Amino acid sequence: MKIRPIKNKKDYEKALGRIDELWGCKKNSTDGDEFEILLTLVEKYEEQHYPIPPPDPLEAILFRLEQMNLTRAELVKYIGYKSRVSEVLSGKRKLTLPMIRTLHKKLKIPAEILIKEY
DSSP: OOOOOOOSHHHHHHHHHHHHHHTTOOTTSHHHHHHHHHHHHHHHHHHHHSOOOOOOHHHHHHHHHHHTTOOGGGGHHHHOSHHHHHHHHHTSSOOOHHHHHHHHHHHOOOHHHHTSOO
8 A cells, every 4th residue: 555645636536546446445454444545635635626615595595495305485484474485595685694593493504604695
């Protein structure tokens, strides 16, 4: 097992290839240890070179609805009137602090995402 830091795209692609080769290897073995180390290195490289920005609040709400198999109409329980839900989801109305608190508590959407500008 010869593991080196991932310094550039070529190293990154080589590490990904080796991860593919090791996929499904036995845990707590030499190959398993190499696999875990390479995954950690690749993850760090991806965080630095391919960052994924957090979603905007509306994307987060819609994604959470999909995850929970809820409809937009069911947001009335958390946001208020049907027209208010429509205005929020269309971007015509901003989320208020009480809405943010309710969505965070009931739908488990992180508050730091809901308070972002959009």
